[in-house]
Amino acid sequence: MAKQITLPVQGMTCASCVTHVERALKSVEGVSEANVNLATEQASVKFASESVEIGNLIAAVRDVGYDVATEKVTLPIGGMTCASCVAHVERALAKTPGVLSVNVNLATEKATVEYIPTVTGLPDFRRAVAEVGYEVLPTAEERAEEELSREVRKMQDARRRMILAWAFTGPIILWMLPEMLAGLAWPNPTIVKLGMLLLAAPVLFWVGQHTYVAAWRSTTHGAPNMDALIALGTGASFLTGIATFFAPIPSYAGVSAMIMAFHLTGRYVEASAKGRASQAI
Structure with a gap:
């Protein structure tokens, strides 16, 4: 054939x-x-x-x-304990089509492989080593790529949360302006108070849910952090929006959404800075 x-x-x-x-x-x-x-x-x-x-x-x-053109890669090998292990790994890698040379070091538990990149690659090396009972551990490059991917995912997730938070908070701000500037609650105070609650709830308990979870965990472990402070402030503000229907107190439900939106914006800026730093490294 x-x-x-x-x-x-x-x-x-x-x-x-x-x-x-x-x-x-x-x-x-x-x-x-x-x-x-x-x-x-x-x-x-x-x-x-x-x-x-x-x-x-x-x-x-x-x-x-x-x-x-050839390439060289150094593979961390797991499971080797003796010279016989070295021979098994060397033989398995050398038999892989496209591999030109193999050198396995027991002391460092690493294998240096020279190969033709268009013929073979890391998946073939992993499979060959696994077939003889050993393991190719993640390389430094793979760990770096994984860390980069994790930071990028965090940045994208933080950006999504920020955008969603402001999508609900923007209308709150616009709705509050007439009352702040002209003392006009449009169309009436009851509808305004109810609307503030309905718009603030998704910002706090959907988009900002992670903040409340983190606040609970840090507080129950005796080490409250910034999330705990944000959860306390936004939670108290939101409750005034409910209490205002039963007592003559002002509603700060809209303000709770604004606080959370600014908090999530800060989280995005932080995640974005870490993501760019990881890419630069």
Whole structure:
């Protein structure tokens, strides 16, 4: 059964280069077809013989003055305890098509692998190592990417909460302006008070729910934080909106939504700064 691999070829600049590389690859015993693309700088090679090694193909390309791009990666390996473990991991990785060299160090519990990126990669290495009973642990790059993704998700979530909070708080502010500037409660005081409650409730108990949960946890552990202060202030303000229907006191339900909206805006600014810092690092 014919096999096919793609080699990334470096150093080609013209059609003549393509011809040289194709001729070199076809000269390798067992190769049935070789097609080189100058635009993508890749060579597609088909071969039927099991005896054709990737090293022979690379040597053929290098013999005519070009090179095959390779990469090196250092993999943290979990589960190795002895020299036999090292041999098992080395053998498993070396057998992976596209791997050119492997060096496993028991002391550092790491494997350095040189490979052709168009032929193999990290998923293949994980699978090969797992098949012999060991584990490829997350690399430093993967941990950094995971941390970056986490910070970006936090930033996006904080932005969503801020936008939702102001979507309800904006109408509250506009509705409060006539009463603040002209003493006019439109259409009447009862409707205004009820409207403030209805608009403030989603800001506090839906969008700002995380703040109340965090406040409860910090307070019950004996270490109240800023969330506890915000929860106390907004909660008391919102309750005045209910109490105003039963006692002659002003309603600050609208103010509670404004406090929460400003708080969530601050959280977004904080998350955004952390996200940009993580991206810069």
